[in-house]
Structures are given as C-alpha cells and as structure tokens.
Amino acid sequence: MRQVGVLLAALLLAMGVLAGCGSSSSKAGELGAPKEGAEGTTAAPTAAKADDQAGDQAYPLTVQDEMGHEVTIPANPDKVFAPMMEDSLLALGVKPVMQWSNGVQPQLYLKDQLEGVPEIGFASGQPSFEVLLANKPDLIILHNSFYAENGAYEQYSKIAPTYVFKSASNDLASSIRIVGKLLNKTDEAEKVLKEYEAKAEAAKTKLAGHAKGRKAAIIRFNAKGMFFMNYDYYSGYVLAKNLGFGQSDMVKSGAYEVSLEKLPELDADYIFLINDGNLGDAALKTLKESKIWQSVPGVKKGQVYETASDYWLSGGFIAQGKVIDDIVRFLAP
Template identity: 60%
Template sequence: MINKVNQRRRNTRKLLVVSSVLVLVSGLLAACSTNTANVQVAKQEAAAPTNSTDAAKNTAEQASVYPLTIKDELGHELTILSKPTKIFAPIMEDSLVTLGIKPTMQWSNGVSPQEYLQDQLGSVPQISFAGGLPSFEAVLDSQPELIILHNSYASESGAYEKYAKIAPTYVFKSATTDLNSSLRTLGKLLDESDKAEQAIKNYADKAASARTMLEGKIKGKKAAIIRFNAKGMFFMNSNYFSGYVLKHDLGFEQSDLVKDGALEVSLEILPELDADYIFLVNDGNQGDRYFNELRESEVWKNVPAVKNGHVFETSRDYWLSGGFIAHGKVIDDVVRFLQP
C-alpha cells in the first residue's frame, strides 16, 4: 500500500516537472516570435520614408527626366543636367508661355516685342534682333541654362557654335512649320510634356469648333493673305504663321496664284487673284506706302473679293507669329470677320 502511494507521488512530481518545462518552452518561443516580429517592423519602418516630404522627394527623383541627353534637329547632341529655369528661346516665347514658362529675355524687332504676349511677358527684358542674331555677350548677360533656336539659320550663320559655349543649345530646322511637333519637343526638354499635350488638344478643339461654325463659309472657298512691308507687297503661303492656320487648321483652299508659287504681289496680277476672301497684314506699318497704293488702285477695287466686301485688315502682331496663342487669335479673328 505504501509503495503504491509513493509511486503515485513520483508520477505526480514527473507531471509537474514536464508541465513546467512545457510552459517555459512555450514562453521562450512566444518571446522569440515577438522579438522577430519587432525586428521586422523596425526594419520596415527604417526602410520607409519618415514623413510625407521624404515620400514626395523620392517620387520626384524617380519621375525626373534629367539628366537628359538628346540630339537636336540638326544632329547636335546636348545634355541637360537638371530642369532649366532660365531659358533663352527667341521667336518661341509663344510656346514657352503656353507651357507656363517665362524666358530670360524676349525677342524684339528693335521697336517692339510681340505685343499680344505682353500681358504675360511685360516684365521680361527685350533683346533686339533688328541687326540679326544678338552677340555672344548679349546672350551671355542673361546667363541662360538652356538656349533654344527656332530655325537652322543660327547654325548656318555660325552663331550656334558661340551660343553652345554659353549653355546647352537646341536647334530646330523650323519650329513654326509643325507646331505640334515643336511643342512636344519643348515639353520634353523642359519636362512639361503633359502641358504640351493639353495645349495641343485645346487648340485642335478650338480649330474644330471654328470649322464647324463656319463650315458654310469655308468649304470650297479660297483665301489669300497679302503682307505689306518696307520692300513691297507679298503673298503668304500655307507653310507658316496665319497662312498655315487658314489652310491646314480651318480648311480654306489657297488662291491659285499662291498655290502656283507667286510671291510678290503687283497691280498687274491682281485681276488673276481668285480668292473669295483676302486678308491684309501691314507689317508694323512699314508697308504703309504699298498698303495705301493698293487700296487706292482702280484695279484693286474691281477684284471680286473687294467688291463683295470680303477683304479684312488684320493685326500683324499675331498674324505674323508662330505659336498656339497667336494661332488661336487668328482663328478668333476669322470667326469675327465671317460671323460678325
């Protein structure tokens, strides 16, 4: 009997020991699990940005297109290290403003800048192109971080080599020939591609709306633009400025005179002018002599468009400029002229 009792006591002690060991092991395992989890959390916290500013910074760094290495339309390679804030792009101020950017200096003919942009660029210093491209020193004074030249003349004249010593320099063959393409290029150079695409869409919508509104007055109709300057009277073709707007964006047909390559306008060829609508552009009042000579001519008074009251005097400021702001104003004028 005594032996059985002792046996039970020994068994009980064994059970207590085993239970204690199990409890201890469970506690150790739980502690290890907790520590591991804490370490993982700590690692995650250390890897994550400490605040929203850091997160924004990381996102901006990942999205940056710079440094950007690119070839211009003449084959020159340039590298832009960071987003430029000081830009010299004469004749392309319209496109810069479209992207929400002010240049370091703005183009001037020696008398005035592009007046239609002065609500945006009134405080921007002017640089004269009256004597041709500005000197190296004049451009250097504005300390540009990027120079953009709107056509190949700068390269042909040797100015490119000088300008490229000041800052990365991009040259277009002819930026005004295809505004969609040149604005997209500017958007890429300046990291404003979204704004460029939105501007292209907005202008296309505006042109489409005007075509619909004026369909009955444009379809099958021919237009001609006569430009007056100090050298005489000239037709503008459909390759640039307002000529491009009338032909490609609004859908007017060209007068046969212009289509066949006529450039200079003379009183002798006026009877051949087959345009339904004629738009007159006096280049900064430099063409007053020729402008008045034309209007006083009996030959002019017998041109069908003149007799029908389809001759319109326009603004040389934006009818002789390239850019979506200028082109939009040309569209507004045409709508006003044909639907008063």
C-alpha cells in the same frame, strides 16, 4: 550544434540582403531609372528613356537636335532663352529669361504676358552674345537653323546647352512636344495641343458655310512691297489646314511679290491684309488707291479684312488661336 546554428542564421541573413537588392533594382528599372552601361558606368538618359519616366523627367537629359548636335541638359531648366518661341514657352507656363525683338519692338500680342522680360534685338542678325551671357540662361532653344549659322551655334553653346530646330514653325505640334520634353512639360504640351484642336474644330464647324468651296488669300505688306503668303505656316496654315478654306491658284506656288497688274486674276473669295508693323503703310496706301484693286473680285464683294500684324505672322498656338478668333469675328460674328 550551436556553431552550426550560428552559420545557418548568417547564411539566411545574407540571402535576405541579396533578395532585397534584387527587388530594389527591379523597381528602379520599372520606373525608367538609368541602367548600368557595358563598362559599369551609369548611362545618361536619352530623350526616349525620359518619356518612359514615371513622374518627373530624369536629368541629365541627352538628346539630338534637328541639326545633329548632341545636347545634354544637366538639370531641369529654370532660365530659358528661345527667341521667336516665346509663344510656345508661355503656352507651357514658362516665362523666358529674355524675349526676341526686331530692334524696334517685341511681339506685341504677348506683351502682357512678357511684362518685365528684357528684350534682345535681332535687327542686325545675331543678338549681342555678351548681353545674353549676362542674363545667364541655362538652356537655349533656336527657332530655326538660320540662327545657328556662321559660327553662331558655337557662340550660343558656350553660354548654355543649345537645341536647334530646322524650322519650328513647319510643324508646331512636333516642336511644342519637343520643347515640352526639354523642359519636363510633356503633359502641358499635350494639353495645349488638345485644347487648340478643340478650338479649331469648334471654329471650323461655325465657319463651314463660309469656308466650303471658298478660297482665301493673305497679302502681307512691308517696307519692300506686297507679298502673298502661302499656307504652309502661320495664319495661312490656320486658314487652310485648320479651318478648311481653299487656296488661290495664284498663291499655291508659294509666297511671292504681288503684281498690281495680276490682281484682277486673284481667285479668292476672302482677302486678308497684314501690315507688318506699319512698315507697309506706303504699299498698302498704294494698293487701296489703285483702280485695279477695285476690280478684284473679293474687293467687289466687300470681303477684304485688315488684320493685326504680329500674331498673323507668328508661329505658336497662342498666335494661331488669336487668328482663329479674328476669322470667326470677321466672317461669323
């Protein structure tokens, strides 16, 4: 009988161990923990699985970028390089390891927040990969597919995991959510979107009397001349999609060079002028001194406004928030 009792105790102990293992596996699954693959190996979590995580996001994180590259981020990124997306990084509370520059100056509206961050020039196309390598980023995010062309992606991806957008400016809400996912900042991304939406709605209400039934146009000046900006992105998007201004019929076909002879046909109640880094000084001077310019309806009404170039020509919620502030200050102080 004593031998039977010992065997029964051992059996009960084994059953308890098995039950405990089953309980642990169940809880891990509920937290979105990686599951065993078909061959018994642990599968790397995908972006979709990462969204299901409770608390911190799981790494390594494997995602597919907008150009079809499979990108694996081994750990929560600490040193991020995202040229022309510094706005989105800062909005999420992340300071980049380097900042974009046109070869003369960086994005001035972010100057205070990027103090001490080294610049890397894009004036001649791609930056110096040697300089980038020396700063040791552990994640690279490219703002558009142009940055990845002609073998550049292969160069970047040798330095660090590299995620490429087709064009991050085309859908800022989507792009900041993606960046938030890559950086384990999904909550911060949603907070940025919620706060921007509230700001835009408040401004739209304040500007309703100025925007309803009214049209606006943006003219950009640079070394090549004068150009209309369309309303698909940047400050044009703010005017049309966020604040409800109509778009001039002359501009609906997209951004194109401005012809002085056609300007009297500009059906815009409000005209915003952007001098691109003072590179458009000559073109702006020519316009202001033209008799044709004085005959433009918006000019006759005194509804022409000169703006700061950098954030009116930048994509990001910090930039767009500043554009909203400008428009309110111009039209409804």
